[in-house]
Amino acid sequence: MSVCFPKLSRVAVCGGTHGNELSGVYLVRELQRCAGDGAHVNTLLCDTFVFPSPSGPISDTAPYEMIRSRELNALLGPKGSPKAVDLICDLHNTTADMGLCLIAYSDHDWICLHIFRHLQRQMPDIPMRYIHFDVSNKESYSLDSVGKHGFAIEIGPQPHGVVRSNIYTAMKFGVQHMLDWVRFFNSGTIFEGGFVDVFTMVKHIDYPRDRETRNITAAIHPQLQDRDFSLLQPEDPLFQTFSGETLRYKGKEPLYPFFINECAYYEKSIALSLARKRRVMIPCKGTL
Amino acid sequence: MSVCFPKLSRVAVCGGTHGNELSGVYLVRELQRCAGDGAHVNTLLCDTFVFPSPSGPISDTAPYEMIRSRELNALLGPKGSPKAVDLICDLHNTTADMGLCLIAYSDHDWICLHIFRHLQRQMPDIPMRYIHFDVSNKESYSLDSVGKHGFAIEIGPQPHGVVRSNIYTAMKFGVQHMLDWVRFFNSGTIFEGGFVDVFTMVKHIDYPRDRETRNITAAIHPQLQDRDFSLLQPEDPLFQTFSGETLRYKGKEPLYPFFINECAYYEKSIALSLARKRRVMIPCKGTL
Structure with a gap:
């Protein structure tokens, strides 16, 4: 069995959705500083800063988070529309000792799963898992759900409000390998099929x-x-x-x-x- | 050489001075819950919640922190007065991997140094240091400086906003051994002299x-x-x-x-x- 997809022309890498998860904040700034150095993908680098649900009425007195989420939905979406970016990678940190996790709302988005397998192979020293939140796209509320494909990269342990070099570096390599995969894919590389272990959330x-x-x-x-x-x-x-x-x-x-x-x-x-x-x-x- | 001191009749154990350093917050609540169970010292258990300098004019619109610091200075001090409590132990956490530290403004407060040596002997598995901030009592601004004697217990690593069992337990034992020492001292125990390694802060x-x-x-x-x-x-x-x-x-x-x-x-x-x-x-x- 083989599956073909259109090219991933527009990819967004976002940091700061949770403003005190600092690896992504500093990584996006660093990528913005270096932008242009050999980037072959149209990569949007976003300082996002807090992102709740983009739906529902909005008033003049709406909190910053609501306003910002509308702006981001306009910039990266609109969610569910053909104008939405092809892939969103939203960067997060956790105080839990989870290593590097890709978190997605689908267990059959082949783009996300192939990217995960590529990262696993390229970074064998980093514990890495694929987490699946079994929620429909309509119900999903995170930033990465705005793109045609999307996932969060969640890395820990790192205290919020702190940046640790080892965690920052793992995130940096993860994003680099993700963008490499997109370039390989867009230039016609065929990726072999195979198996991936998926952790599906059951309860809290x-x-x-x-x-x-x-x-x-x-x-x-x-x-x-x-x-x-x-x-x-x-x-x-x-x-x-x-x-x-x-x-x-x-x-x-x-x-x-x-x-x-x-x-x-x-x-x-x-x-x-x-x-x-x-x-x-x-x-x-x-x-x- | 031997030194004699009056009894330590009033001891305050304080948590929550920095409200997101959770070990002390939950430990003081737990001690309050158990209060009365065999306590032989008059121990004040304080939920403190943020403590800047208690000096300077105060207005009706003063921030909560300023008002609370005045209340605490009235409750535990006034600083420098004979009414001040005999000993303040203020509980803190750090994201740094510092183990358990006693932090004080003096390198010759024998009460603090003897307590430190007692904790070191009673908890040999916990890395433990005595840190000395070389600042005069007038310039010192922390809660523990309000008492006749005082120090902070600083334990890490623990992310702010999180409580880790191992860090909480180390703090709990530290406070228990501190109160034990006070009871021994008040009941006439003579403590041998000796040596303590002191880390004096030089610069940031x-x-x-x-x-x-x-x-x-x-x-x-x-x-x-x-x-x-x-x-x-x-x-x-x-x-x-x-x-x-x-x-x-x-x-x-x-x-x-x-x-x-x-x-x-x-x-x-x-x-x-x-x-x-x-x-x-x-x-x-x-x-x-």
């Missing part, structure tokens, strides 16, 4: 909380902390309460934890997410 | 910055990141620019780096601080 788990105050009463257990993508078995330690007690995973199915102790998810009531792993066959690929 | 180093935008142009070098308190020699790697170049330490004196890549210090123009190490003799100690 919240912290234990005080019934009245809703304050959290436990932290991620030290035996789980920094063990993203290590299979969590029923009865494995999950949390350690602030008085020292161990709370265990009561699910019946072994699942793969990720986004363990992500800073931005405390307010979303997510202590960690759990995924099922599947092997997906991707077809041989070329341009039309 | 800022990130390389763009002349016009003042944006940073480099991150901490990967060979320096997480190497707090490892001696930095002239010509050792200091920064890695966002284009990949290595910048080296141009100082003439080998010094000890700390607060390497602390999140809150980007805006203070501090990439790291440097200290000189000295050995201080502390006298044998008892109560009056």
Whole structure:
């Protein structure tokens, strides 16, 4: 089986969608500084700065984030239209020890899956996974969903508000290899088919909380902390309460934890997410 | 040589002075929840929430931080007065890999130095240092300077906005051993004299910055990141620019780096601080 696609003429690399995730902020600035040096793809380099849903009515007093999301939808989309850019790569950081993850809303977007496999081969020293949020394109609200194809590159661990050289460098190489792949693809290279492991998000788990105050009463257990993508078995330690007690995973199915102790998810009531792993066959690929 | 002090009747343990440094926030809540369980010291447990200088005029429109600092100075001080509490321990976290540090404005406050030595002996698995900021009591502006004796306990690495069990637990044990020491001291225990290594802050180093935008142009070098308190020699790697170049330490004196890549210090123009190490003799100690 082989699949052909039109060329990817317009690719957007975006940083700063979450303004305190600094690797992407500084990487996009660096790419902007170097723009023109041998770029063979029409690459849009975007300082994005916060991006909620672009739909719904907007007023004069709308918050900055709402206004900016409209601007970005106009610049990179409109979402779902033929004018939308061909590919969006949105750069993120996490405090979780997740290595480099491609996060997408599809488990059969062959462009995204081939790019993932290329990065895996080019960067064998970096732990790398493909995460699939099983949400329809209409329901998806992230910046990368505005393009015809799109994904987030999520790299950690890095505290928000901090840039760490090793994380920045991994992101830089990831973006370079992604753009290389697009150039190869556009120049007619045929990519072999094969298999990719996909982690499909199943559910989130919240912290234990005080019934009245809703304050959290436990932290991620030290035996789980920094063990993203290590299979969590029923009865494995999950949390350690602030008085020292161990709370265990009561699910019946072994699942793969990720986004363990992500800073931005405390307010979303997510202590960690759990995924099922599947092997997906991707077809041989070329341009039309 | 031996030194005698009056009993430490009133001890304050404070968390939340920086509200996103979560170990102290949750530890003080936990201690408040358990208050009364065998506490033999009059321990004030304070949710503090941000503490700038308590001096200068204050208006009706003063920011919350200014108002709160006045309240705390009234509650725990007034600074410099006989009414001030005997000992303040203010709990902090850092994104730097500093282990557990006691930070004080004096290198001859025998109470603080004896507590430090007690913690070192009781927690041999935790890297522990005593940092001395050589600033007079008048110039000092932190919460712990309001007490007759005082120090900050600074523990890392922990991203701000996140609580990690291992860091929380180290802080919890540190505070328990500190309160134990106070109880021993108040009940007449004589503590032997001895030596303590003290790291006295010498200077700060800022990130390389763009002349016009003042944006940073480099991150901490990967060979320096997480190497707090490892001696930095002239010509050792200091920064890695966002284009990949290595910048080296141009100082003439080998010094000890700390607060390497602390999140809150980007805006203070501090990439790291440097200290000189000295050995201080502390006298044998008892109560009056």
